[in-house]
Amino acid sequence: MANIILEMKHITKLFPGVRALDDVNLQVTEGEIHALVGENGAGKSTLMNVLSGIYPYGDYEGDIIYKGELCKFHTIKDSEAKGIVIIHQELALVPYLTIGENMFLGNERGNKGKIDWDETFNKADELLRMVGLHESSHTLIKDIGVGKQQLVEIAKALAKNVKLLILDEPTASLNETDSKKLLDLMLEFKAQGMTCIIISHKLSEVSYVADKITVIRDGATIETLVKGVDDLSEERIIRGMVGRELTDRFPKREPKIGEISMEVRDWTVYHPLYDGRKVCDGVNLNVRRGEVVGVSGLMGAGRTELAMSIFGGSYGRGISGTLIINGREVHLHSVQDAIDHKLAYVTEDRKGNGLILSSTIRENTTLSRMEKISHHKTLDKDLEIQVANEYKEKLRTKCSSVEQLVGNLSGGNQQKVLLAKWMFADPDILILDEPTRGIDVGAKYEIYCIINQLVAEGKSVIMISSELPEILGMCDRTYVMNEGRIVGELTREESSQESIMSCILQSAGKGA
Amino acid sequence: MTKTKEVLKKNTMLIALAVVMVLFQVLISIAGKGSLFAPANITNLILQNSYVVILAVGMLMCILTGGNIDLSVGSIVALVGAIAGVMIVSNKMNVYLTILVCLVLGTLIGAWQGFWIAYVRIPAFIVTLAGMMLWRGVALIVLNGLTISPFPQEYLRYFSSFLPGDASNKGLILSVTLIVGAVLCAVYLAVQLIGRAKKLRKGYDVESQGMLWGRIVLICAVVMALSYLLGSNKGIPVVLILLGVIILAYSYYTQNTVPGRYLYAMGGNEKAAKLSGINTNRTLFFAYTNMGFLSAVAALVCIARFNSAAPSAGTNYEMDAIGACYIGGASAYGGTGTVSGAVIGAIFMGVLNNGMSILGIDANWQKVVKGIVLLAAVVFDVVSKKHSSKS
Numbered sequence A: 001m002a003n004i005i006l007e008m009k010h011i012t013k014l015f016p017g018v019r020a021l022d023d024v025n026l027q028v029t030e031g032e033i034h035a036l037v038g039e040n041g042a043g044k045s046t047l048m049n050v051l052s053g054i055y056p057y058g059d060y061e062g063d064i065i066y067k068g069e070l071c072k073f074h075t076i077k078d079s080e081a082k083g084i085v086i087i088h089q090e091l092a093l094v095p096y097l098t099i100g101e102n103m104f105l106g107n108e109r110g111n112k113g114k115i116d117w118d119e120t121f122n123k124a125d126e127l128l129r130m131v132g133l134h135e136s137s138h139t140l141i142k143d144i145g146v147g148k149q150q151l152v153e154i155a156k157a158l159a160k161n162v163k164l165l166i167l168d169e170p171t172a173s174l175n176e177t178d179s180k181k182l183l184d185l186m187l188e189f190k191a192q193g194m195t196c197i198i199i200s201h202k203l204s205e206v207s208y209v210a211d212k213i214t215v216i217r218d219g220a221t222i223e224t225l226v227k228g229v230d231d232l233s234e235e236r237i238i239r240g241m242v243g244r245e246l247t248d249r250f251p252k253r254e255p256k257i258g259e260i261s262m263e264v265r266d267w268t269v270y271h272p273l274y275d276g277r278k279v280c281d282g283v284n285l286n287v288r289r290g291e292v293v294g295v296s297g298l299m300g301a302g303r304t305e306l307a308m309s310i311f312g313g314s315y316g317r318g319i320s321g322t323l324i325i326n327g328r329e330v331h332l333h334s335v336q337d338a339i340d341h342k343l344a345y346v347t348e349d350r351k352g353n354g355l356i357l358s359s360t361i362r363e364n365t366t367l368s369r370m371e372k373i374s375h376h377k378t379l380d381k382d383l384e385i386q387v388a389n390e391y392k393e394k395l396r397t398k399c400s401s402v403e404q405l406v407g408n409l410s411g412g413n414q415q416k417v418l419l420a421k422w423m424f425a426d427p428d429i430l431i432l433d434e435p436t437r438g439i440d441v442g443a444k445y446e447i448y449c450i451i452n453q454l455v456a457e458g459k460s461v462i463m464i465s466s467e468l469p470e471i472l473g474m475c476d477r478t479y480v481m482n483e484g485r486i487v488g489e490l491t492r493e494e495s496s497q498e499s500i501m502s503c504i505l506q507s508a509g510k511g512a
Numbered sequence B: 001m002t003k004t005k006e007v008l009k010k011n012t013m014l015i016a017l018a019v020v021m022v023l024f025q026v027l028i029s030i031a032g033k034g035s036l037f038a039p040a041n042i043t044n045l046i047l048q049n050s051y052v053v054i055l056a057v058g059m060l061m062c063i064l065t066g067g068n069i070d071l072s073v074g075s076i077v078a079l080v081g082a083i084a085g086v087m088i089v090s091n092k093m094n095v096y097l098t099i100l101v102c103l104v105l106g107t108l109i110g111a112w113q114g115f116w117i118a119y120v121r122i123p124a125f126i127v128t129l130a131g132m133m134l135w136r137g138v139a140l141i142v143l144n145g146l147t148i149s150p151f152p153q154e155y156l157r158y159f160s161s162f163l164p165g166d167a168s169n170k171g172l173i174l175s176v177t178l179i180v181g182a183v184l185c186a187v188y189l190a191v192q193l194i195g196r197a198k199k200l201r202k203g204y205d206v207e208s209q210g211m212l213w214g215r216i217v218l219i220c221a222v223v224m225a226l227s228y229l230l231g232s233n234k235g236i237p238v239v240l241i242l243l244g245v246i247i248l249a250y251s252y253y254t255q256n257t258v259p260g261r262y263l264y265a266m267g268g269n270e271k272a273a274k275l276s277g278i279n280t281n282r283t284l285f286f287a288y289t290n291m292g293f294l295s296a297v298a299a300l301v302c303i304a305r306f307n308s309a310a311p312s313a314g315t316n317y318e319m320d321a322i323g324a325c326y327i328g329g330a331s332a333y334g335g336t337g338t339v340s341g342a343v344i345g346a347i348f349m350g351v352l353n354n355g356m357s358i359l360g361i362d363a364n365w366q367k368v369v370k371g372i373v374l375l376a377a378v379v380f381d382v383v384s385k386k387h388s389s390k391s
Helices: A044-052 A076-081 A099-103 A117-130 A146-159 A176-191 A203-209 A234-242 A303-310 A335-340 A350-354 A361-373 A381-395 A411-424 A441-456 A468-474 A497-507 B002-010 B012-031 B039-064 B073-090 B095-119 B124-143 B153-159 B170-202 B209-231 B238-256 B258-268 B270-275 B280-306 B317-327 B339-358 B363-390
Strands: A004-015 A018-029 A033-037 A061-066 A069-071 A084-087 A164-168 A195-199 A212-217 A220-226 A260-270 A278-288 A292-296 A317-325 A328-330 A343-346 A429-433 A460-464 A477-482 A485-491
Touching (some): A018 A033, A018 A044, A018 A195, A033 A176, A033 A234, A044 A084, A076 A084, A117 A146, A146 A176, A176 A203, A203 A234, A234 A497, A260 A303, A278 A292, A278 A460, A278 A485, A292 A303, A292 A468, A303 A343, A303 A429, A343 A411, A350 A411, A350 B270, A361 A381, A361 A411, A361 B258, A381 A411, A381 B170, A411 A441, A460 A468, A468 A497, B012 B339, B039 B209, B039 B258, B039 B317, B039 B339, B073 B095, B073 B124, B073 B280, B095 B153, B153 B280, B238 B258, B238 B280, B258 B270, B339 B363
Parallel strands (some): A033 A212, A084 A164, A164 A195, A292 A460, A292 A477, A429 A460
Antiparallel strands (some): A004 A018, A317 A328
């Protein structure tokens, strides 16, 4: 009987208004590869952040027992000192430093504040050989690809004397060959006695490497499947991931669907920085009046990039394809063009891309269509206050007054201000990107009601969402997107969590 | 209670300014060195700080766009002043033509810098640091390192004279300034009451009667007091009228126009502004072009005040203007700040300078005090914001 290296008991973590983890238990045996699977937002990453000390001790409830002792990590440094290293999905490398410098960043070789560069680069080269990366440790990070960067991250973890390696979506941005290489490397480390936890959406990879699979759903552990004992087929895992009861969380709507209002044909977008990398590849989609069309897919599938590239070319380079609005082909060269053609894009990142947090609700509401409240470029502030109040009432935004700064509102109310801003712009077609991200259940329901109201007025809504239940509950039709391509189009009747997931999984890695 | 608190919080800098003025008045009286509010000193205070106020207004536009500053304004003041000197004094050219050429030149310099900053996206700090050296160098070349003076009366009367012009008749001066003050008060009263009536008619919220009249009485009292003090000295400085026009125009621009709103939106969150259809490049370009224009205006005021065009003119003016904006509550990250705040900041710095000079405090120590005040003002701003976002 192998030793239990890590045990997480009754972990509960609260975020304002959300129970991110609810009595989660996880047991990891020494020398195994343990996979964590679950939908976006199920709590996998949160759990790993608790383990690595990003959420410090006291910030959560429950116990972490590592190698038989109770651990109270306050920072990442504490967990790393014990040999627990986490590699995040977003790589934490400094592009303009060399591989060697990056590997020992925060863990410098040498003493008394003086760095021993000879030792640094020698050791780096040695570790690079261990992970099978044939690059000089003097190469700059920006000059190597993502796959190699992932290997550098692993070498960096090895430099910290890692005992328990946590990989969060390590293959999300890798192609098939690089992914395979990485997985084989994990198996090799396992043979040498290292313990790994891997978080992944790609179930084929999970079944390939994992000894045990723990399924997390809605912040709770559902089950742990063991290789050789349980059935580890993809269907079995998916059932664990999505098997939840759908209650009445979505307001009812009688769809009144009209003619096509917007159509996108053969839409291809290249990455703004990396040459030759297609972010969207030959996308075809359309939306009708009075229709809610969902775009489902995993993070990084290219959905946001698609929406932003349509919205006046706000993302990407070398955009090609045809955009038809109300039967006429249009070329949108700027956001202003897009707004003039009655198109609106409500961003997923309301704080980063959507709202001016240092301005008032009033100023945010009118920002995208100020000509409606001005004459000859001069603002009619009284009218502005009036319309801001109208939208505040209409969307039932909770605030002291429309003069309140948006930065001081809760997430749900900020989302309402963002919606108000785009409703004020009088669009016919709204692209809503993750409209309910990070807001509580009550506010979600209100947002759904607003969406229903919009389509009832004959507008078209494209809803990008990573939450499958939301897609199923709200959309009349759903496109499934993966790796920049549309990999499925499902009617309301055809849509189910299983059918969407299998569209994604079956397409994974096919076209790279 | 919360209403009072809100009013206090909104006017922190104004209150601080009043406190500092009273403090200096007390110190100066105790030291027996006259009075801060002596008519001659008030006139002096306005003349001394006119250029800082003009530059601070322009600098605020730049800071609003995202904490960008313009380091080149002092050098532009020197260069534009030098051109004016060469044209008017050395070549006896037409005064109006010279003024026009100077304003166009300043605008073009601003546009040149704005182009690199807004469209090529070279950091403003670097472009204007380069401009700081470049324009200073050109000013030195134009003047050949020498100072040109004096300027003809024909030019000076537009920038450094007083209204009414007849300086011998004390009674006339006082009555004219008091009449002008009273007219201004009446106009203010009318604007406030008409605005309120309009709001009431449309059924919008209005402030309470007490607040309204409190504000009107306070502002009218300050205007009348200032009129009296100016009238007891030489009359209304022409520069004060110029300042009034600039402050009003830019306040209106930032608060009541669409492009003014763009400045705040861009500084608050440039990505969001772009995704709202705002051409942020154009906004940024405007801010720096405008800064060049106002630098030229400041240059015209400066040469009149010193009655000379010197290659060293305008040294450190950019720092005074930047300091005034930050003391006046502009955020170092952009997106917040007002013209009136920047003006109050400029007056605040002016009062500090003036008060300490009267008290005979060593110039070196004056710098120490100003430095500490600037840091304290910004720290106060940042800390109070952190506090309010937590609650």
